[in-house]
Amino acid sequence: MSDVARLAGVSIKTVSRVVNAEPGVHADTAKRVLAAIDRLGFRRNLGALNLRRGSSTGTIGLVLEDVGNPFYSGLTRAVEEVARGFGRQVLTGSSDEDPDRERELALEFCARRVDGLIVVPAGLRHGYLMPEITSGMPVVFVDRPPGDVLADTVLVDNIEGAAAAVAHLAAHGHRRIAFLGDAPDIFTAAERLRGFREGCAKAGIPYDAELVAMGPHTGPSVRATLDRVLAGRSAATAVLTGNNRITVHVLRAVAGGTGRPALVGFDDFELADLLDPPVSVVSLQPGTLGRAAAELLFARLNGDTSPPRRLMLPVHLVPRGSGEVEPS
Amino acid sequence: MSDVARLAGVSIKTVSRVVNAEPGVHADTAKRVLAAIDRLGFRRNLGALNLRRGSSTGTIGLVLEDVGNPFYSGLTRAVEEVARGFGRQVLTGSSDEDPDRERELALEFCARRVDGLIVVPAGLRHGYLMPEITSGMPVVFVDRPPGDVLADTVLVDNIEGAAAAVAHLAAHGHRRIAFLGDAPDIFTAAERLRGFREGCAKAGIPYDAELVAMGPHTGPSVRATLDRVLAGRSAATAVLTGNNRITVHVLRAVAGGTGRPALVGFDDFELADLLDPPVSVVSLQPGTLGRAAAELLFARLNGDTSPPRRLMLPVHLVPRGSGEVEPS
DNA sequence: CGGCATCATGACAACGTTGTCCAACCGGCG
DNA sequence: CGCCGGTTGGACAACGTTGTCATGATGCCG
Numbered sequence: 001m002s003d004v005a006r007l008a009g010v011s012i013k014t015v016s017r018v019v020n021a022e023p024g025v026h027a028d029t030a031k032r033v034l035a036a037i038d039r040l041g042f043r044r045n046l047g048a049l050n051l052r053r054g055s056s057t058g059t060i061g062l063v064l065e066d067v068g069n070p071f072y073s074g075l076t077r078a079v080e081e082v083a084r085g086f087g088r089q090v091l092t093g094s095s096d097e098d099p100d101r102e103r104e105l106a107l108e109f110c111a112r113r114v115d116g117l118i119v120v121p122a123g124l125r126h127g128y129l130m131p132e133i134t135s136g137m138p139v140v141f142v143d144r145p146p147g148d149v150l151a152d153t154v155l156v157d158n159i160e161g162a163a164a165a166v167a168h169l170a171a172h173g174h175r176r177i178a179f180l181g182d183a184p185d186i187f188t189a190a191e192r193l194r195g196f197r198e199g200c201a202k203a204g205i206p207y208d209a210e211l212v213a214m215g216p217h218t219g220p221s222v223r224a225t226l227d228r229v230l231a232g233r234s235a236a237t238a239v240l241t242g243n244n245r246i247t248v249h250v251l252r253a254v255a256g257g258t259g260r261p262a263l264v265g266f267d268d269f270e271l272a273d274l275l276d277p278p279v280s281v282v283s284l285q286p287g288t289l290g291r292a293a294a295e296l297l298f299a300r301l302n303g304d305t306s307p308p309r310r311l312m313l314p315v316h317l318v319p320r321g322s323g324e325v326e327p328s
Numbered sequence: 329m330s331d332v333a334r335l336a337g338v339s340i341k342t343v344s345r346v347v348n349a350e351p352g353v354h355a356d357t358a359k360r361v362l363a364a365i366d367r368l369g370f371r372r373n374l375g376a377l378n379l380r381r382g383s384s385t386g387t388i389g390l391v392l393e394d395v396g397n398p399f400y401s402g403l404t405r406a407v408e409e410v411a412r413g414f415g416r417q418v419l420t421g422s423s424d425e426d427p428d429r430e431r432e433l434a435l436e437f438c439a440r441r442v443d444g445l446i447v448v449p450a451g452l453r454h455g456y457l458m459p460e461i462t463s464g465m466p467v468v469f470v471d472r473p474p475g476d477v478l479a480d481t482v483l484v485d486n487i488e489g490a491a492a493a494v495a496h497l498a499a500h501g502h503r504r505i506a507f508l509g510d511a512p513d514i515f516t517a518a519e520r521l522r523g524f525r526e527g528c529a530k531a532g533i534p535y536d537a538e539l540v541a542m543g544p545h546t547g548p549s550v551r552a553t554l555d556r557v558l559a560g561r562s563a564a565t566a567v568l569t570g571n572n573r574i575t576v577h578v579l580r581a582v583a584g585g586t587g588r589p590a591l592v593g594f595d596d597f598e599l600a601d602l603l604d605p606p607v608s609v610v611s612l613q614p615g616t617l618g619r620a621a622a623e624l625l626f627a628r629l630n631g632d633t634s635p636p637r638r639l640m641l642p643v644h645l646v647p648r649g650s651g652e653v654e655p656s
Numbered sequence: 657c658g659g660c661a662t663c664a665t666g667a668c669a670a671c672g673t674t675g676t677c678c679a680a681c682c683g684g685c686g
Numbered sequence: 687c688g689c690c691g692g693t694t695g696g697a698c699a700a701c702g703t704t705g706t707c708a709t710g711a712t713g714c715c716g
Contacts, residue, residue: 001672011696016674024694041459046439047375047385048672051701057375059419067408068615070598073401080395080422089436091387092420094408108417111374131369251602270398270597274579276604287396329702339666344704354664376702379671 001042008036019044050113060297061109062092063102064120071244071267071286072120075142078290079118086298088115097186099123110137116297121146121187138300142293144187145310152300154293154311158191158266159198161282161315165240165264166199168280168317173327174238174262178211178229180222180250181242189214192242192266211236215246222249230261237327238262244269247279262325264317273320280323284315329372335364347372378441388625389437390420391430392448399572399595399614400448403470406618407446414626416443425514427451438465444625449474449515466628470621472515473638480628482621482639486519486594487526489610489643493568493592494527496608496645501655502566502590506539506557508550508578509570517542520570520594539564543574550577558589565655566590572597575607590653592645601648608651612643 001019005012010029017025018033025033036042050057062079064072076092083090091114093105102122106129109117116138117129124147133139133149140152162179169177179196182189193214200207213225229236239261241247247265254260265272268283292311329347333340338357345353346361353361364370378385390407392400404420411418419442421433430450434457437445444466445457452475461467461477468480490507497505507524510517521542528535541553557564567589569575575593582588593600596611620639 012672013674013696014694017695020674026694029694041462043435043439043459045379045441045672047441048379048701049674051373051376051379051671051703052673052675054701066405067395068402068405070398070401073395073398073404076401076420077394077396077422080420089419089421089440091417092404092408093417094405107371111371112417113373113375131371134369248599251599255602269599271576271579271599271603274583275599275602340702341666341668341704342664344702345665348704352664357664373702376671377704379673379701380703380705382671 001044003040004033004036004042007040008033056115057113058087059089059091059112059114060294061106061112061114061117062090062119063095063105063109063117064092065097065122066094067092068094069245070269074286075120075290075293078287079294082291082294082298086301095120095122097122099125103128116140116301118142118293118297119146120144123147124185126151138297140293140297140300142289150308152296152308152310154289154296154313156284156289156313156315158188158315159195161266161284161317162192162195162240163199163202164315164317165266165282165323166196166203166205168319168323169238169240169262169264170199170203170205172238172262172324175205175327176208176211176234176236177205177238177240178213178225178236178261179240179242180213180215180217180225180246182215182217182246184214189242196240210234215242217246217249219249219252222246223253226250226253230259236261238264238323238325241265243267247281251275251279259328260325262327263322268318275322277322277325278320280320281318282315283318284313288313329370331368332361332364332370335368336360384443385441386415387417387419387440387442388622389434389440389442389445390418390447391423391433391437391445392420393425393450394422395420396422397573398597402614403448403618403621406615407622410619410622410626414629423448423450425450427453431456444468444629446470446621446625447474448472451475452513454479466625468621468625468628470617478636480624480636480638482617482624482641484612484617484641484643486516486643487523489594489612489645490520490523490568491527491530492643492645493594493610493651494524494531494533496647496651497566497568497590497592498527498531498533500566500590500652503533503655504536504539504562504564505533505566505568506541506553506564506589507568507570508541508543508545508553508574510543510545510574512542517570524568538562543570545574545577547577547580550574551581554578554581558587564589566592566651566653569593571595575609579603579607587656588653590655591650596646603650605650605653606648608648609646610643611646612641616641 001015002012005015015033018030067073080090091109095102099122110132118140120142121144126146126149142154145153181193184190197207211229241250244267265279265281268281272279329343330340333343343361346358395401408418419437423430427450438460446468448470449472454474454477470482473481509521512518525535539557569578572595593609596609600607
């Protein structure tokens with residue numbers, strides 16, 4: 001900026017005035033300054049500006065599990081969209097389901113003085129965020145609740161979703177339903193298992209631990225599990241999967257085989273409707289989740305000081321055919 | 329920091345020393361300072377640090393078309409991964425194929441003094457980045473070349489890919505091949521069209537403009553185009569699609585119908601192998617693209633001053649069945 | 657006991673920007 | 687001609703941090 005001032009033959013402060021379009025600068029002077037700015041390719045340093053103004057850095061942080069997963073990239077896009085509406089940039093980071101990495105990312109964002117934070121929790125402890133929460137930085141947790149702090153949270157109705165899936169399968173005559181869920185220490189996985197059990201109970205199906213396999217899952221592990229639960233005289237006739245990745249593993253495992261079980265997947269995914277048979281799912285829109293979280297965050301940034309809220313977004317069953325297969 | 333100093337009864341400078349683990353602080357003093365830091369929830373302000381040090385902000389900017397698109401989210405993930413290895417955070421923004429938005433995002437990132445920039449160009453003019461390029465900020469363009477500046481660029485071999493797809497279809501007896509590409513002012517779309525023409529020429533197939541429809545495409549427009557090119561006595565027997573979204577539109581349009589044409593799609597996508605028939609594609613890994621770009625960027629940041637490079641990554645045809653359908 | 661090296665700590669400037677305040681200049685008016 | 691108000695430009699401090707240098711205390715040696 002001092003270079004610009006020198007070239008234009010004015011003081012630094014005058015350049016600042018021009019940059020900020022403040023009144024009180026002669027038109028000719030302003031023109032000279034603008035020319036100098038253009039010639040030198042000057043860009044005002046936002047870091048210094050934020051330091052000086054001390055108010056807002058114009059950024060928010062988003063910590064999620066994996067941007068590469070379509071579910072989270074849809075969420076990211078929605079957050080970005082809302083942030084743009086409020087003139088903010090988004091810093092993203094993937095935790096890979098590692099609590100340490102989540103913490104590291106969140107604290108890094110805090111050190112960068114983001115205006116707010118949206119977190120898909122990987123761990124169960126979030127006390128490390130107490131200083132920021134106490135000092136008024138808004139934090140919103142999405143998809144899973146925080147471990148040991150009280151803060152805004154946006155969830156989906158996992159229990160209801162899983163129960164609805166079971167009801168759907170039961171309505172089509174299934175009595176032996178397998179559940180392949182994610183690692184049980186992941187909140188959503190535990191909730192979906194709970195919904196699965198409730199659904200079974202409501203349908204009068206006795207809970208059979210033999211038919212439940214919680215993750216983490218890989219392609220081979222899913223294949224092995226299916227070999228087990230789909231075999232024998234008490235074989236499962238239907239499968240409920242706990243998230244989009246497991247659903248894909250199952251589809252791949254049963255592809256080409258005969259006697260494919262009925263299937264309902266948690267999370268919708270692209271092309272589910274074009275498979276044969278089309279895959280019925282419990283649908284939750286990542287965009288809706290992201291938008292809700294971001295809107296909550298910006299409401300806080302705009303002065304909403306009501307007590308922490310817990311939003312529970314509805315899910316809905318999308319029957320497409322794979323869940324309507326009758327038991328053989 | 330001054331609060332910490334006051335609480336610990338030391339000077340600000342001593343706190344700074346402790347925070348930076350500098351030698352020359354008495355163990356007892358350090359302990360007092362650490363206790364104060366913990367009690368106050370102090371976090372060192374990275375913005376101020378960057379201002380003071382003036383060197384690196386520890387961030388890079390990534391401007392792409394749409395994080396929500398699996399292709400770009402895969403790319404994003406790869407960039408994030410590499411950046412993490414070099415201790416950098418990633419700022420992302422979606423341009424939605426709007427040159428103004430691309431410019432706005434890129435300049436915003438520059439104003440935040442990112443250490444480097446990775447851009448999937450939306451427009452054809454990038455002269456606005458000249459000041460930064462001249463001043464040594466590394467900029468890498470991915471997927472498409474920049475318009476009017478000389479800079480590192482990572483592309484894929486679109487021409488070869490499209491030509492290979494045509495050769496594949498021709499080898500299976502197709503002589504009437506339709507091409508549905510993106511808007512012709514998008515570099516990749518133009519290149520793929522060129523590859524399509526070259527492939528046709530090489531296979532001795534006369535180029536028929538009637539069978540080519542360039543975007544932008546929507547579901548209905550794709551449907552209408554297919555109705556046209558697949559009808560009549562000179563109907564196309566095969567279709568080549570110019571990107572993953574168009575491929576999905578085509579799949580949806582032909583789903584349920586009879587007499588489905590042979591199909592090869594540009595860009596691989598999840599579940600392509602599980603459709604019926606499985607979809608043959610020209611595969612280009614977004615992760616490979618992102619990694620190459622990020623590695624190039626960090627090579628520059630680490631002092632590589634060789635002339636701008638242009639990387640051309642290979643693509644490969646993945647035959648899965650949909651391209652092997654014989655013409656009826 | 658004086659001198660000197662060593663250690664622990666602190667004062668100050670500077671990074672790039674802007675808010676606050678003051679100075680210089682202009683024209684017009686009494 | 688002198689004064690006043692308005693218009694334009696500049697000096698300075700401050701945001702939070704660290705690099706440079708100085709200061710004071712301590713201990714050791716001759």
